Amino acid sequence: MQINPDFSLAAHNTLALAAQARAFARVESLDELRQARVWARAEGLGILPLGEGSNVVFAGDVDALVMQLASRGRQLLDSDDTTHCLRVAAGENWHAFVTWAVGQGYSGLANLALIPGTVGAAPIQNIGAYGVELEQFVEAVQVVHLDSGVEQTLSAADCGFAYRDSIFKRELTDVVVTAVDFRLPLKAPAQARYPSLAVYLEAQGITEPGGMDVYNAVVAIRGARLPDPATDPNAGSFFKNPVVAESVAKALAGQYSGMPTYPAGEGRIKIPAAWLIEQAGWKGEQRNGVGVHPGHALVLVNYGANSGARLLELARAIQLSVQERFGVALEMEPRVYGEVQGAAQGAGQ
Ligand SMILES: Cc1cc2nc3c(=O)[nH]c(=O)nc-3n(C[C@H](O)[C@H](O)[C@H](O)COP(=O)(O)OP(=O)(O)OC[C@H]3O[C@@H](n4cnc5c(N)ncnc54)[C@H](O)[C@@H]3O)c2cc1C
CATH class of the missing domain: 3.30.43.10 (Uridine Diphospho-n-acetylenolpyruvylglucosamine Reductase, domain 2)
Known part of the structure; x- marks a missing residue:
């Protein structure tokens, strides 16, 4: 090394x-x-x-x-009639793992295809897409504590998974994930209810989709919709979708009749951050070499500034204008590191 x-x-x-x-x-x-x-x-x-x-x-x-x-490897830990438990090394590429898993018949992961990154990072923000979240498949997470060097196995419950969140973003930032243990159902029913996924499958004439159908659909939808970091450098969704009290959502819906809302648990409503940002006039906006993608209001792009400070200025301006217009706080999804003008930036975004 x-x-x-x-x-x-x-x-x-x-x-x-x-x-x-x-x-x-x-x-x-x-x-x-x-x-x-x-x-x-x-x-x-x-x-x-x-x-x-x-x-x-x-x-x-x-x-x-x-x-x-950059560690590699997959290992079958145990199996029963309905599930297999696999340990996958942190450095494995996430999409390559999903592709392999769906090909082997572990179809539950199909909705999470084409998410960039590694297996080890997947639990950090409990990656999710098309109606599925990582936590549904996690049996345990293997970590090393960076201060003591002690190795530990954390159960899924220990990880405190929530929407784009886990204990690794809160109380337990001083660990490195070395492997993730997945409990994968052998015959998971395809999860194809997510609106854009259902529409795509219907248009293809697929009425009873299997795991491979969902995988192919997700790959096609994401490939067509999401800006490619190779040509438009980006970090995917820059803000989480805010979850507000039902009363707040009702008041806003009264004011803005086109506002989409989704149930997010007892008395809570999720509002798409992309809609709020677009309504606030930011879609396609560029300044100082950074901007908001013209086709996808949730994606901030480095158009040549190559400067995290410029990007964060834009992010803060968006947060401020959405707060002023709708009274809703937008929380950043990516984590911030490094120093701007001598001031240390923490990780807890
Ligand atoms: C185009 C695009 C689309 C995306 N779509 C989605 C999506 O649909 N759903 C979604 O949830 N996310 C999405 N993301 C975000 C991203 O893909 C995920 O968060 C992914 O899990 C990050 O993996 P990474 O290896 O790149 O992590 P990094 O960016 O390298 O790290 C992310 C964080 O995890 C920490 N970390 C990384 N590895 C470890 C480890 N082994 N142990 C401890 N901490 C670690 C880092 O310190 C950092 O805080 C998207 C990103 C892009 C660019």
């Missing part, structure tokens, strides 16, 4: 933001992870775990050892 000092992170985040890490190490095994940890402690440096950089904003240089998880 090599430790690279003063390492450029531009190729290691899908927003292509310019930032230098004090040091960078690509770790492929638990042994290498331990070595990198010991090195960082000796140097007095913190550690920032990184996967494929598809959900981070580098606001500036990162004064830490950036540890990219």
Whole structure:
């Protein structure tokens, strides 16, 4: 394992933001992870775990050892009549794993196809798409505590999963995920109720979709809809969909008749952040080399500024205008690292 000092992170985040890490190490095994940890402690440096950089904003240089998880492997842990439990290494590519799993008949994961990133990062924000969330399939998460080096198995309940959230974004930020154990049903019924998915399948004349149908549909819809980071550097949805009290949603719906709403549990309503941003006039807006994608109001794009600070200025301006117009707070989805003008930025976004 090599430790690279003063390492450029531009190729290691899908927003292509310019930032230098004090040091960078690509770790492929638990042994290498331990070595990198010991090195960082000796140097007095913190550690920032990184996967494929598809959900981070580098606001500036990162004064830490950036540890990219690159471990590989899948292992069958146990099985019963209806499920298999698989341990998958943190550095495996998420979409490659889903593709393999659906091909093997573990069809439940089909809705989560084509989400960028690694298996190890998937529990951090409990990735979700097309009506399915990761937590439905997690049996346990294997972690190493960065302060003590102690290894621990966390049950799914320990992980405190919620909408785009988990304990790893709150109380337990000082761990690195080394593997995820998935409990995969052998005959999961296809989950095809999500509106755009159902419409697509119907248009294809598929009335009783199987896992592979859902997988193909999700790949086709996402491929057509979402801006590709290779041409429009972005981090996917930049804001979470806000969840508000039913009374607040009713009052807003009275004022804005076209406002879409979705039930989000007892007395709670989810409002699409994209709708709020578009109504506030931001769709397609560009300033200082960053902007809001013209086809997708939730996606902020680096149009050449290469600056996390510029991107965060735009994000804050959007948050402010949505707050002023609708009284609704937008929370950022990606996590922010690095220093802007000498001020350290934390991870708790
Ligand atoms: C075009 C596009 C579309 C997207 N669509 C979706 C979507 O539909 N649904 C969705 O939920 N997300 C979506 N995302 C967000 C992103 O794909 C996920 O959050 C993904 O899980 C991030 O994986 P990563 O390996 O790139 O993580 P990174 O961006 O490298 O890291 C993200 C966070 O996790 C931490 N982290 C990474 N690996 C580890 C580890 N092994 N142990 C501990 N902490 C770790 C990092 O420190 C950081 O805080 C999208 C992103 C893009 C660019």
